[in-house]
Amino acid sequence: MQLRAIRSVAVIGAGYVGLPLSLHLAKAGLQVTAVDVDPTVVAEINERRAKVEEKEDFEKYFRDPDVQRNLRASTTPVKADAFIIAVPTPIYEDSKAPDLRAVTAATESIAPLVERGNLVIVESTIPPHTTEKIVAPILEKSGLKAGTDFLLAHCPERILPGNIMAEAIYNARIIGGINEESTRAATALMGTFVKGKLLATNARTAEFVKLIENSYRDVNVAFANQVAVLCDELGIDTGEAIALANEHPRVDILDPGIGVGGHCIPVDPWFLVHACPETSSLIRAARVTNDSIPARTAAKILQAVADVEHPRVVCLGATYKPNVRDLRESPALHVFELLRGEGLDVSLYDPLVSEYACDSVLSAARGADLLAILVPHDLIVTEIRYRRGAVLDAMRRPRIMAFSPGVI
Ligand SMILES: NC(=O)c1ccc[n+]([C@@H]2O[C@H](COP(=O)([O-])OP(=O)(O)OC[C@H]3O[C@@H](n4cnc5c(N)ncnc54)[C@H](O)[C@@H]3O)[C@@H](O)[C@H]2O)c1
Structure with missing residues (x-):
């Protein structure tokens, strides 16, 4: 498959993860549209006064000339060379089962826009097999085939609230494509701003690794x-x-x-x-x-x-x-x-x-x-x-x- 040169990215979900990601991609020279269902989030990004609750002054990142030029926000998804999904993945309070409604809604919202040669990355934390068994089938409703017509990967996020802008750049990242071509394409896109190691694997291992990292922390705290x-x-x-x-x-x-x-x-x-x-x-x-x-x-x-x-x-x-x-x-x-x-x-x-x-x-x-x-x-x-x-x-x-x- 001929992957398009990636010049534009739509980041779906512009919160703790999506906003820093959008700022870094825009700073790296890509045309970024931060898409969020919350009109307040969108207005604040377009007015260059958005922030997540961090010690840092986010406005300084918006003042960067590359970011000024390359970042805009929208309540509806737009066509792009690559799409990155960074929406919430909570659990249902009673059953503790994963609540994937935002992931499926975000995937459905971009499905009509995904074209041959595009790359789609899921950055939200997701249960095992979600990339292949939930995200890919929704995107494939268009008739395009994941891994052949468009590329698909999971790149979980490891940022630590309190220091997210620096961690988004310097942390090692796991890059798991549904095939090797997807892993390579996602690695190239993340490499536009990540200076930490980019560790290649497959999508299901990437999903699992993120979950065992946080389970490891939880088990140790529980002890x-x-x-x-x-x-x-x-x-x-x-x-x-x-x-x-x-x-x-x-x-x-x-x-x-x-x-x-x-x-x-x-x-x-x-x-x-x-x-x-x-x-x-x-x-x-x-x-x-x-x-x-x-x-x-x-x-x-x-x-x-x-x-x-x-x-x-x-x-x-x-x-x-x-x-x-x-x-x-x-x-x-x-x-x-x-x-x-x-x-x-x-x-x-x-x-x-x-x-x-x-x-x-x-x-x-x-x-x-x-x-x-x-x-x-x-x-x-x-x-x-x-x-x-x-x-x-x-x-x-x-x-x-x-x-x-x-x-x-
Ligand atoms: N916050 C962290 O430190 C952190 C670290 C690692 C991984 N993660 C994971 O990253 C993902 C995103 O978390 P977050 O902290 O950025 O969440 P968040 O709540 O801060 O932001 C998510 C944004 O997505 C928007 N949204 C929801 N549904 C949407 C849709 N269908 N289309 C477009 N926008 C939509 C919301 O309005 C919100 O602004 C989650 O899976 C989370 O577990 C978060």
């Missing part, structure tokens, strides 16, 4: 969280136990916390569990363990104020992890809601999130019976370290609780 639960039950200091165990040359236990949040790790392992329910017991157990931690955290907080009449608890940190503004799947929000559900007088402050803003830890602490550090943002921990006396003096009962070793 640390289980260690903390065991320590509580046995009356052992968790921080000390883990620090001592980590002195073993081949042991490296992570810090336990209040649960696992964010867009990927609490979601992606379920794709494997759903695909292979009989043979994924460890991955399922890790998910269940990590999902149980917010309730344990809430119970610990309630127990800490059980002897106080009308206790007032202040929770610090709302995001899914420290030093980001991202609230998606945040266990801190879950803990807060559980405490509120118990009728506790509880408030939530986060210096990084405008809806939970407070002037300082000191002002948040006034009159509280307990300060619970749910998310140890540097801003929170630093203030507590430097103004500890004043913070404790401002409280009705001076008590600060943290849920990871070494925070306070």
Whole structure:
């Protein structure tokens, strides 16, 4: 098949993944259309004021002359030499089954536009076999054959929220085509801006690798969280136990916390569990363990104020992890809601999130019976370290609780 020279790219879905990708491709000199069903997202990109919740100033990327010239946004897909799908892939809340409605809708939206010689890449995280068994058949309804008339690959994303622009360039990337020609074409397109390794494989291995990466993280966090639960039950200091165990040359236990949040790790392992329910017991157990931690955290907080009449608890940190503004799947929000559900007088402050803003830890602490550090943002921990006396003096009962070793 004669692959067209790639001069134009339509990126379908312009969120955390699609927007940085669009900016990098435009900077690399390609004509990019960022397509999103949300008209606000599209308007913001066209007005050069779009951003995802990052530390970075996204407007500086829009000021780049190449980006100014090459990037536009649209609510409807347009013809292009290559299409990259970067839409959400959540799970259904009750069944935990993958919810692929956005992927199928995005694929259907480009199907009438895909022509002979085009390349289609799925960048969304997807369950095993989705590229070949779901995406390809939708695109082939046009009469064109995947791998012969147009090329098709899966290139999963590994960016870390908080540092996405740099990670999009420097991380090693897995490139999995449905055939070798598709892998080569996708590698060439990604190579226009990625400086990390481009690791060639097939589509189904690429899908699987992304899922085992996040399952690996989840299982390791679950182990640390289980260690903390065991320590509580046995009356052992968790921080000390883990620090001592980590002195073993081949042991490296992570810090336990209040649960696992964010867009990927609490979601992606379920794709494997759903695909292979009989043979994924460890991955399922890790998910269940990590999902149980917010309730344990809430119970610990309630127990800490059980002897106080009308206790007032202040929770610090709302995001899914420290030093980001991202609230998606945040266990801190879950803990807060559980405490509120118990009728506790509880408030939530986060210096990084405008809806939970407070002037300082000191002002948040006034009159509280307990300060619970749910998310140890540097801003929170630093203030507590430097103004500890004043913070404790401002409280009705001076008590600060943290849920990871070494925070306070
Ligand atoms: N956020 C991360 O750090 C990260 C990291 C690695 C992988 N991923 C994966 O990348 C994919 C995208 O995640 P995200 O964080 O960018 O999601 P997001 O919610 O930030 O953005 C997705 C965008 O797609 C748009 N959209 C939804 N359906 C659409 C459709 N049919 N056509 C066009 N636009 C549509 C939404 O309006 C939204 O703006 C997911 O599969 C996710 O698991 C995300």
